[in-house]
Structure formats: structure tokens, C-alpha cells
Amino acid sequence: MDELFIGSAICEVTEWGDILLPRRFHQTLQLRSPEPVLLVGLHEESPCLVVFDRLYAMQRQFEVAERLAASPGGFQDYHRLRRIYGFVDEAPVAPDGMMTLPRIMRERGAIGQSALLVATGARFEIWDLAYALDHGPSDLVTLATLLRVGQIANEVCNVATVSPVRTSGPTPYPAQSGFRVQHLPALQPRHDPVGGRAAHQ
Template identity: 30%
Template sequence: MTERGDYQGSGIALVDDKGRVAIPNALRATLAQNSPRADGKDGGTIVIAAHEDQPCLVAYDPAYVATLKAELKHRLELSRGEDGKVDPNIMRNGANGEAVPFDGSGRFIMPGYPRFHAGIGEHAFFWGMFDTIEIWDPKTLLATQAKDSRMAAACRFFCQEKGIAL
């Protein structure tokens, strides 16, 4: 694999009643680069997980799993108390991803539990975070106190552009 691409960009997508959604163009090419299919055809794999502490999803390519695991193991060691015990929630929170295929158009089926966790209904807002992608329900994002103002503005922009009422 060539050098790993960074996830930069954002967009909004319609989620159908079966949970099918398409990754916005701004992020799709990087995901395909980071997650090429072995047979050389278009598409690949995306890992979808409940975010560790935000009411959204986090998505990444399978190659990022090793980086995430190493980071979590480091945090696990830092949590070790005087009694030698570690906080098992560190691994529980970070190891909940589900790998799903996406096609050449970037369409994938959002797994049920992560979608439920994030409250994603008819629309999903995607936000590139270099190593990962956050996926939000637009209304949830705008109601969340810890949101970034630029991220919220982008979400409102894409919703307005698509005629989505907030």
C-alpha cells in the first residue's frame, strides 16, 4: 500500500430505511486509497464504531486498527493503578468497530447498533479527522455542546444546500 491518506473534507448523505448510505466524494477517494480491495476492483472496507465519548460514530479503514490498538494499549498501561489493575473500559470503548464493505460508489450499510448509538435517522453528516471520519446525525451534532463551530457551520451549510430542515 502507498502512503496512508488523510481524511479531510465533509459532506452529508441520505440514509435509506435499510441503513444504506454513501460516503461523500471528499472522503471516498482517501478511504478507497487506504482500503483497496485485494481483487483491484472499486470499493473496499470501512470500519464503523460508536465514538468513545461523543454521540456519533467513528469510521476508519482496516489498516488503522493496528494504530488504534497500540494507542489503546498505551492508555491501558497508563491507567494501571497501584494494585496493578487496569481500566478495562479503555479497550471496551475502543474495540467496538464493525468492518463492512463499501462499493465503488462509496455505498455501505451502516451497522444497526452504531446507527442506533448515534441516533442517525434519514441523514448522516461526515467530517474528516485525518486518521478517522466522524459520522453524525445532523440534529444531534447541532444540539451537542462540545461541537466545533466550523463543523456545525458546515453541517448547517450542507443541510441547507440539500433542503434538509433542521
């Protein structure tokens, strides 16, 4: 399949290692492979995890085989082979796009409570967000910062659109002068005629 992972996102990671994949990433996985399983491994150079499907692993196998055939000395890249096939674990993906990072791979990648997902075509990377912001390459720091700012702005907008909860009880009267107004019962009219006492004297 020619479908590629495109884009980036910041995702929360639960204490069990669950990550809800961005919708675009999940759709790409469904188009690339009917199997709802991803493979999680270590990046060749960077301190992050790489995620790919079996199709990518098979393509890499063909690339290695071609290099072996073209190499007069019998090229053997055992380090690369271990990275592709040995230091890898399966991560099942639920129908809603929830992926569970294997515990060992999460520890090897030092992935904390927030992760930065960055697509790189046939696979995508998972970085610990704090590490990416503090120690990542400049382009990755810029990307993570922009995503984080956008995330905070969305959270603020969501809070602002929520209507305030009305408290139970009587509705307070508007205070105009600062004094509390107490309502008194209406006065009953008097029945004796005005000046009646003076007429009897």
C-alpha cells in the first residue's frame, strides 16, 4: 500500500500505556493493513520509539536482502536487523484507535504521561513530550511547542464555552446601593374616620 503516516500530535499516555492514536494515524493504519496490530521498536539513532506495521517490516527485509546480494563481501548489518526484528514488540490497536504500548518498550523509550507522535512516512515516532521539549532537535522542539500551545488554547476555549452552574436556592436581589432590602408586608387601612376622636370630645 502507498498510504503513509502524515502529521503529528500530542497524546496523553495512561499508567497502563494506552495511547489514543490521532484519527489520521488510525485511518492510515486501517488502509495499510487489515491486521489491527502495530510493531513498536527502538529508533536507529534517536532516543525515541518507532511504530510500524508488518508491511513495513517486510519491505525492510527486501531492502536488506538486496544489499546482501549487491555487496561483494557479503554485507551483514546485524545491528540493523536486530533493531527491525529483535528489539520489537507488538502493540494491539482497538477499534476506536486505542493502542497499548508494551511495558518494556515504554520503559526503553522513557515515555511518560504525554507523548509526541511524529509521522515519518511508512512509520511514525513516539517521543516523550518533556524530553522532546528539553533535549530534542530544534525542529522537533518547535513542533512540540506549537502543538502544546494549540492544545492549551483549545482547553481554554472549551472551558470558556461551558455555561456556569447555577446554585440552588432563592435568587439574590441585585444590590444597587450596597444595602440589603427587606420586603415588609403591606399596611392594612385604618377603619376609624379621621378626626373621629376629636368629634366625640
